[in-house]
Amino acid sequence: MEPFHGPDEVESYRRRLGILNSMVNMSEKIWISWTDDWQAQVIMDSMQHVTLKMTHVNLQQEAFVTIVYAKCTAIERLELWDSIFQATLNIQGPWIVGGYFNVILKADEKLGGLPIHLSETADLSHFVNNCGLMELKYSANPFSEFQAKMKKVKMALAKWNLHKAQAELTNNLHLEEACWKQKSGMRWFKDSDRNTKFFHYYVKGRRKKLSLQRIQNSQGDWISSNDDIGEEAVTFYQDQFRQLDTSTEYEMLKKIPALISTEQNESLIALPSNEVVKLAVYGLNGDSTSGPDGFSVHFFQVCWHIIGEDVTKMARAFFYGQDLPRFINHTNLVLIPKKEVVNTFTDLRPISLSTFANKSSPESCMRGL
Structure with a gap:
């Protein structure tokens, strides 16, 4: 290095x-x-x-x-x-x-x-x-390979010519409604409705409700500046999610009786098939908000015939216990109020906006089980 x-x-x-x-x-x-x-x-x-x-x-x-x-x-x-x-x-x-x-x-x-x-x-x-050396061929990490392909897709989409979409006003209206629908987070929507102003007001009111004007820190003092609130949030959730010590005592596991047969255990540890992974992907909510990479679940459902094999590779690597790279498990935390009046960070519920890869791999394993 x-x-x-x-x-x-x-x-x-x-x-x-x-x-x-x-x-x-x-x-x-x-x-x-x-x-x-x-x-x-x-x-x-x-x-x-x-x-x-x-x-x-x-x-x-x-x-x-x-x-x-x-x-x-x-x-x-x-x-x-x-x-x-x-x-x-x-x-x-x-x-x-x-x-x-x-x-x-x-x-x-x-x-x-x-x-x-x-x-x-x-x-x-x-x-x-x-020196009698032999070149070792590069074998890509399934997660890195998947990330590289998704970057290429994003670049291609950025260069995509939108001339076809410029002709019809109705297409633009559909796009606008879909955008506000996603921002509003509303799952009920009629195709005949065409009222983007309603969604706009809904989103505006939702954002106002979710915004923090002030909050109490760990010492009980009120803080109001964005920098102070941000620092307190980082400190609070770092302490909450930090693992202080790891138990290495597994003696109690020997006292748990075996309740499944060898054949059942073999089926449980078998690698997830392409069909199992596909069912897991289609079982996710396609209208859910996209993660930090900008790709929603709906994108992967529609393009499964193109990228299904790469997603299956990634799910199998996760099943093997391979470490998840940071760009895969990177997530955005959104704080949702648990009560009308928020005084401290304990009054907020953190919701993780994960990438598709972070959602689909565990879901595939659960489907296999």
């Missing part, structure tokens, strides 16, 4: 991450951390790479790791290739090389920008062949 902080701060980051071991290479551009399950021995430390011999404490198995941060010019990178090749003389066992090479092997690995020079790719290819 290329840190924007000095090497003297590596200790601070090590403590924040809860990792016992860390080091910085001689160029101060590469920071490395490892858990106490491993012992590290520096084989070679240079300006553009560091090579370590990693030994697993319990298994006593060895592996070699080379982390690269290459220079910008081809001449300087020649020194890098030669230096790593010299390090291979001390490597006997599994070896992985990774990092920032500042050059690619093939032209199709690059999009846009300046053209590549074949001589530079030839240098890297020569290095890979001489």
Whole structure:
């Protein structure tokens, strides 16, 4: 990595991450951390790479790791290739090389920008062949792959030509009504009604009711400025949702009798099929408010024949227990009053406006159960 902080701060980051071991290479551009399950021995430390011999404490198995941060010019990178090749003389066992090479092997690995020079790719290819390395193909995280595709969809929609919609006034009226319908959150609506002023007043009154003019903080003092209310809200809900301690005592689970058969358990842990995920998606309310990414459930229901396979992949990854990236579980909290007069944040109910991906994956698992 290329840190924007000095090497003297590596200790601070090590403590924040809860990792016992860390080091910085001689160029101060590469920071490395490892858990106490491993012992590290520096084989070679240079300006553009560091090579370590990693030994697993319990298994006593060895592996070699080379982390690269290459220079910008081809001449300087020649020194890098030669230096790593010299390090291979001390490597006997599994070896992985990774990092920032500042050059690619093939032209199709690059999009846009300046053209590549074949001589530079030839240098890297020569290095890979001489060291007996094999390129590992990228396997996308289902969540990241899904997010990337949705970004492309949003870009395409932004560029979409709306000439077809400009011809008829009725189409515009339908769009306007749908917009106010969504903002008002009203689920009853007749197609023959055409009264956007009504929705406008409804939304305006709703927003006025939901707005906070003042509120009491944790000390019982009244605060009224937006900044103070915002800070108090963050503090209140951070304390409410923070997990203070985690129980590691599972002895009581042994006292719970087994009530299902092996066959029933196998069906419960089976991966959700495409049909189960589809039922979960169509079981969600299509008219519900869209999440932070701007895509509503209705969009995925209508376009299921296009994106259904990607949604199923994502649901299966969740079923396997794969960690949800932040862009998936990111949510907006909307505070709904629990009573007519709001005095403190305990008088408000937080409602989560999650993304479709955050809703559909758990729903698919529940449908499977």
